[in-house]
Amino acid sequence: MTAMGAYLRGLRRQIVHIKKELQEVEAQKRALENKKENPFFQRSQHIKKKHAKIADLLQKQKEKKRRNKKNDKNRSIGKKNHPT
Known part of the structure; x- marks a missing residue:
């Protein structure tokens, strides 16, 4: 067999x-396209967003x-009267 x-x-x-x-x-x-059309997937995405917002x-x-x-x-009385 040749090199070519x-x-x-x-x-x-x-x-x-x-x-x-x-x-x-x-x-x-x-x-992925089929998954996006799935209502359960859409619901889970909604829940993920909600959990992220709560977090x-x-x-x-x-x-x-x-x-x-x-x-x-910083506001405590001891600090005001007796600065360190």
């Missing part, structure tokens, strides 16, 4: 491999409490 023949055979193998990957990606794309609010509350606690420490 081996080179072409290698290219053909790469093409076959790339075609297989393309088919897999297209299958995943179709599955965000809880995080903000924790941050607010932490800031208030820090401010209370």
Whole structure:
């Protein structure tokens, strides 16, 4: 086999491999489209968003409490009368 023949055979193998990957990606794309149309999936997405919103609010509350606690420490009488 000549060098050119081996080179072409290698290219053909790469093409076959790339075609297989393309088919897999297209299958995943179709599955995702079907999944998005599914009402159960839509509901789960809605619930995920709601949970994320709740988690965000809880995080903000924790941050607010932490800031208030820090401010209370700075406002305490002992600190005003006896600065360190």
